[in-house]
Amino acid sequence: MAAASLGARPAKAQGTKHFRLGLREDPDILDPTLARSLMGRIVFASLFDKLFDVNERLDIVPQLATSHSWEDPRTLLIPLREGVKFHDGTAMDAEAVRYSLMRHLTMQGSFRRGEIGTMETIEVVDPKTVRIRLKEPSAAFLSQLTDRAGMILSPRAAEAAGKDFGAKPVGTGPFRFVERVAQDRIVVERNPDYWDAKRIHLDRITYQVIVDSTVRVANLRSGTLDLVESVAPTDVKEIQGSRNLKVAATDGLGYWGITYNIGNGEQSRMPIGQDVRLRRAFDLALDREALIQVVYEGMFTPATQAVTPSSPYHIAARKVPARDVARAKQLLKEAGVQAPLSVEIMVANNPEARQVAEVMQSMVSEAGFDLKIKAVEFASGLAAAVRGEFQLYFSGWSGRPDPDGNSWAFLHSRGPQNDGRYSNAEADRILDAQRQEMDEAKRKDLYRQLWEQAVDKDQARSYLWYIKNIAAHTTRVGGFRPHPDGLIRVQDLTLS
Numbered sequence: 261m262a263a264a265s266l267g268a269r270p271a272k273a274q275g276t277k278h279f280r281l282g283l284r285e286d287p288d289i290l291d292p293t294l295a296r297s298l299m300g301r302i303v304f305a306s307l308f309d310k311l312f313d314v315n316e317r318l319d320i321v322p323q324l325a326t327s328h329s330w331e332d333p334r335t336l337l338i339p340l341r342e343g344v345k346f347h348d349g350t351a352m353d354a355e356a357v358r359y360s361l362m363r364h365l366t367m368q369g370s371f372r373r374g375e376i377g378t379m380e381t382i383e384v385v386d387p388k389t390v391r392i393r394l395k396e397p398s399a400a401f402l403s404q405l406t407d408r409a410g411m412i413l414s415p416r417a418a419e420a421a422g423k424d425f426g427a428k429p430v431g432t433g434p435f436r437f438v439e440r441v442a443q444d445r446i447v448v449e450r451n452p453d454y455w456d457a458k459r460i461h462l463d464r465i466t467y468q469v470i471v472d473s474t475v476r477v478a479n480l481r482s483g484t485l486d487l488v489e490s491v492a493p494t495d496v497k498e499i500q501g502s503r504n505l506k507v508a509a510t511d512g513l514g515y516w517g518i519t520y521n522i523g524n525g526e527q528s529r530m531p532i533g534q535d536v537r538l539r540r541a542f543d544l545a546l547d548r549e550a551l552i553q554v555v556y557e558g559m560f561t562p563a564t565q566a567v568t569p570s571s572p573y574h575i576a577a578r579k580v581p582a583r584d585v586a587r588a589k590q591l592l593k594e595a596g597v598q599a600p601l602s603v604e605i606m607v608a609n610n611p612e613a614r615q616v617a618e619v620m621q622s623m624v625s626e627a628g629f630d631l632k633i634k635a636v637e638f639a640s641g642l643a644a645a646v647r648g649e650f651q652l653y654f655s656g657w658s659g660r661p662d663p664d665g666n667s668w669a670f671l672h673s674r675g676p677q678n679d680g681r682y683s684n685a686e687a688d689r690i691l692d693a694q695r696q697e698m699d700e701a702k703r704k705d706l707y708r709q710l711w712e713q714a715v716d717k718d719q720a721r722s723y724l725w726y727i728k729n730i731a732a733h734t735t736r737v738g739g740f741r742p743h744p745d746g747l748i749r750v751q752d753l754t755l756s
Contacts, residue, residue, distance in 0.1 A: 277462045277755045281748065282476045282488035285608065285638040286443050286469045291426030292411040293364050296371045296642060296677060298658040298746060301408065302489055303467055306448050306750045308431035310410035311338060311357070312402065316743055318661045320402060324352065324412055324432065333397040333698075340388045344455045346414035347436040354384040359415040361392075364408075372409040374669045374676040376401065378695065396696050399703060400664035407660065434460045434750055443637070444469055459751040461739070471610040471638075480505060480732060486755060487733035487740065489748055492612055493557040499732050506735060508742040511570060512727035513659025514666065515563050518542075518605070518652050519721055523681035525648030531595070532603050532651060533680075539719035541591035542603070542652075545627035546620060547583040548724055555615050559730075563723040565711045566657075566666040570744075572700060573663040575708045588627035599628030605652040606644065609635040617654060645679040653679060656727060658746050663707060664695055670721070671714050682720035687713050 287300035292308055295301075311325045322328070325338045344352040361382055364372035378398045383391040394401060404410065417430035429437050434456070435448035446467040454460060468485065470476045473492035477499060479485040491499065491507065499507045520539050521528040532538040548562035562580040567573050592599055605620070607613040614635055621631040636644060645653050659666055669675040672691045673683035687710060694706040714720045729746040739752035 276464065278464045278466070279462045279487070279753065279755055280466045280468055280485045282479060282485045283467050283469050284471060284473070284476070284488075284490045284610065287446070287467075288639040288642055289426035290429045290437070290440070290446075292408040292413060292429075293367050293370045293372055294426065295408060297639065298656075299489075299638075301658065302746075302748050303446055303448075304408065304411065304431075305433070305747050306435040306465060307429055307433040307437060308411040308413065309344075309433050310406060310408075311412065312406045312410055314406050314661055314743070314745065316741060318744060320406055320661075324357075328402065331391075334394045336392040336394070336402070337385075338390050338392065340390070341455060342388060344432050345453045346417070346432050347430045347451060348414050348417050349453075350414055350416050352412060352432050353387045354390045355387075356415050357390050357412055358382045358384055359418070360412045361409075363413075363418065371669075371676045374672070374674065375404040375407075375409045375665070377674075397698060398695050399698055400662045400668075400695055403660065403662035403665065407665070435465060438464075456751065461752070461754045462750065465750065473612065477732070480734060483734065485734075486737050487731065487748070489731055489746070491730045491732045493559040493728075493730065496557070496559075496730060504735050505732055506737075507730065507732045508740070509559070509728055509730045510742045510744055511568070512729045512746055513568055513570075513661060513744050514657040514727040514746075515566055515568070515659070515723050516560075516654070516656040516725055516727065517563070517566075517721050517723040518654055519645070519650075519670075519680045520682075520719065521648060521651050521653070521680045522720065523683060524679060527648055527651050528681065530603070530651050531597060531601065535595050536717075536719050537591045537595045538597065538601065539722075541588040541595075541627060542624060542629060543719060543722045544581065544584045544588040544591070545624040545629065546722070546724070547623060548580055550583075550623075551616060551619055552725055554619050555612060556725075560725040560728055563726050565707070565715070565723055566670070566721075567663045567707060568659065568726050571663055573704045573707050575704070575711060577708075578711060583623075585627050588624075592628045597628075600625070600630035601628060602630045602632065603651055604632040604634055605654055606634045606636060606641055606650040607654045608638045608641055610638075613654060620654075648679070648681070650679075659727060659744075661745070667691060667707075667710065668695070671710070680720065682714070682718065684713060684718055684720075687718070687720075 288297045313323045378394045380395045381393045414430040434454045438447040440446045476488045477495045499505045552560045564578045607617045617633045669677040690710045697703040736756045738754040
């Protein structure tokens with residue numbers, strides 16, 4: 261855990277705007293190709309521009325691109341912005357775009373491969389234009405370029421650093437990397453050559469890692485933090501009662517849930533990984549509404565799918581399963597298991613996640629589960645999940661505007677974030693089909709089929725609740741615009 265206070269602000273040069281932003285977790289690697297955490301995406305918002313971004317209404321808007329056009333359903337033409345430089349002084353051009361996208365697609369360990377896997381070729385038309393050809397039409401491809409898959413990095417820096425690029429990332433963003441102290445802070449400074457410099461009003465940003473929400477709020481109240489990207493619902497009333505602080509709560513795009521290890525290494529061979537009846541029993545022993553009330557002051561909404569209610573692809577007919585301890589006990593008996601069945605759940609080592617796990621522990625014990633809690637540092641937990649070093653993994657996903665971003669990577673047998681290695685031919689067929697389906701009603705029906713297969717039949721995951729983004733800042737901060745994706749855009753931020 262970070263120290264309880266950051267201490268007094270250091271002396272600073274006249275007019276220098278040093279912004280301090282509190283993060284609830286230490287980001288994983290600062291390499292857009294290899295990263296998978298929300299905290300990393302928040303830091304990336306200052307370091308890397310993307311081909312496209314989304315605004316507060318989730319409209320896709322150009323960033324490093326100036327526009328786009330579909331020459332046919334499989335061919336995307338992207339003109340690029342003039343005069344953009346990387347932090348190392350090299351030019352951002354069509355070759356840099358080609359290099360970055362191919363790196364995302366082909367680099368070993370890439371988490372972007374599943375997002376842009378429909379990409380077949382990239383053609384450099386001229387120094388400021390690229391043409392992307394897809395293997396088949398894709399309803400989701402353009403949306404993928406609004407996040408890490410669309411981040412463009414310096415080819416010179418990436419080639420020189422290789423797998424160590426994340427230790428000193430080089431992009432085109434409004435700020436450039438200065439230093440990182442693991443589990444403590446990441447520091448960036450203003451990029452003097454930024455193409456949209458008129459919207460940047462800060463000179464330096466320190467991203468400070470403080471895992472405890474109460475401690476983050478205490479630092480906000482004392483003025484040693486200017487903004488915190490996340491506040492626990494239990495701290496909202498305190499912030500609302502302060503005339504020097506403001507809170508902004510918006511519905512997010514993601515969810516929290518449980519991943520079951522079904523096929524990833526030795527831990528998957530535990531009974532709960534091999535028998536869907538045990539996974540169903542565990543899910544039935546949970547009371548989503550009660551969990552939300554106890555831990556989150558009732559501020560979140562129970563979930564049964566990975567697509568939020570604000571999406572046109574949300575299946576409203578799906579109802580939250582009622583807790584049924586008697587049925588859960590019966591399922592254990594049908595599986596030939598004698599209670600108590602020992603099960604281990606991995607959670608991030610922060611107060612909220614530990615409290616959720618403890619409430620779950622009490623709930624499922626009534627059905628015959630002996631739930632052990634394994635609390636690990638957040639980034640270490642992500643790495644352990646990839647290696648299959650878990651039975652159950654409680655984690656969240658910040659969400660994407662297109663539902664493919666909440667589903668394919670996690671449920672497809674080739675999905676790079678399918679930590680439990682769930683594999684079902686029918687689920688794969690549906691996931692591939694929804695990418696190519698351009699008719700909204702037909703695509704929505706494919707999602708209905710997906711949840712019936714992956715959740716109702718296979719219980720590959722337990723979706724628990726939808727995310728609400730709750731940020732807070734001092735009244736000294738201006739220009740902050742909350743987005744549904746939870747990212748903190750540094751453009752237009754001011755500090756009085």
